[in-house]
Amino acid sequence: MSLRFLDLARPSRQHWLGYLLLLPAVALVALIIVYPLFVSLDLSFQKIGMATLSAPRKPFTLENYHKLFASPDFWNSCWVTIKLVVVVSAACFAVGLGTALLVNNRFKGRTLARLFVALPWAVPEVIAVVIFAWIFDSSFGLMNWLFIKLGITSQMINWFSEPTAAFWVVAITMIWKGYPFVSIMTLAGLQSIPEDFYNAAKVDGANAFQRFWYITIPVLMPVLGVTSVLVVLWVFRDLSIIKVLTDGGPLKATQTLSIMTYDQAFGFFNMGYASAIGIVTLVLCVVASLLMLGRKSQAMY
């Protein structure tokens, strides 16, 4: 009797198996994502330094949020984050789209070229930082030599103590690390376009630009939409590249919201305040991606 009860092969019981198989994922996600998220939200409403779960809950307060919105540091970080998101995403798309179109041509060695064009994708972020920290080294770095050689500057630039320069070093490192993703996604999109489309357009007398504008771009749109959201979110949330490269400096020129959150939490142990910054960042992330996807947000899933 009980065996028949457990007989999941019976059509009427099959959906049970569906739930059962989902259970481990649901449990794990609840434990390591949902619950921590609620803890964060809760922490953001407490005046709390070091977060200990065993300690009694501090009284509810909006102080963290008041302090946050009154802080020039916060607005500076917002501005830095937005600048970085715009610069890095735009450049990633330009380079990624360009390289994808380039290797989508038919030529000998195309497979190898595709492999190479997206290679930086395989380099861990911290290693990318090591490489660019060396290239932009103020004493023996290649970039200073190049700049002097090209006559752009006559003296060594100290890339990491000059706010504008440091911002660009961070941006360039992120662009180099981020463009392959756009390239990979776009290339996959390009390959789903049947050759017939182009042939038919050619018969109708469309020139190369028209073929690109009326066929390639519309077909790529959904892929580009999803990709742009993922790239923007990546820049928005990145910690490792900036943390290791400049640590938010100099003079907070590269302090994004993520860096500010991390430093408040683990540099000054203001866990409550840091959680408030984190929650605001999350809200901004969600709003930004909804705005970008708009009604097409379903396409992402």
Place this chain on the structure above:
Amino acid sequence: MQRTTLQTLSLYVGLAVVCGVLLFPIYWLFVTALSTLAEIRQLPPSFWPAEPQWSTFAKVGTERPIFLWLWNSTLAALGSVALSMVVSVFAGYSLSRFSVKGGRSLGLFILTAKMLPATLLVIPLFGIFRSMGLIGSLWSLVLAHATLIIPFTTWMLKGYFDTIPRELEQAAMVDGCSPLGALFRVVLPVATPGLAATALYAFVLSWADYAYARTFLTNAQGSWTANLGITTMKGEYVTDWNEISAAAVFIALPIILIYLFLERYLVGGLTAGAEK
């Protein structure tokens, strides 16, 4: 499409320039690792070392606990991949095959987890792991990396299972297989390439992590992962760039090799849901 010789030539020149510029940083890493300190500090720089210093690799390997760091990275990655794969194989299969009530919204939720800033999650996780006594232990990374990996793997696997015809396991069940038996004996063997690609991708995600390792492991040097360890090699005033580059080669090489040999599968997994 036929091209003129000039077009073909400009295509190749363009490719060479683009690849040259984009891949130069990787080339420079290897060159630096093979150069002497004197070569690194000379102007104009030498773009190929006169005598490649292979001994730098051995030197870094003995003077710094690189291999211990790499081993720790490997353990953390294997652990988080195993945990995530088991969980997301079941979840992905369920999302693909059963019209579970709330399954769709659950799927959406798992995907939303991709949008979470790590810096937000890392704060409560630190508190949780501390009360569990996991700070300084690689187990904290196994759990934390699962938060990064599961949203990806579940969706990659769901997409992969969607491409396998249902008739396959229905036939097996007609032959007397239980639903779970059909999953293990019929579906999973067919899905092996997809499983491998997903697991590799998960491995890459874990291997690249820095934020969680830095937060949970800083006080326990013996458990440092490679990405965390290498950041300690940068000196306050002077950095021996050839040594740090050699260490970086050790860390980057496994992933670069995986990518070069298995690009098709990795990229296939990465772009799975994108074309729809």
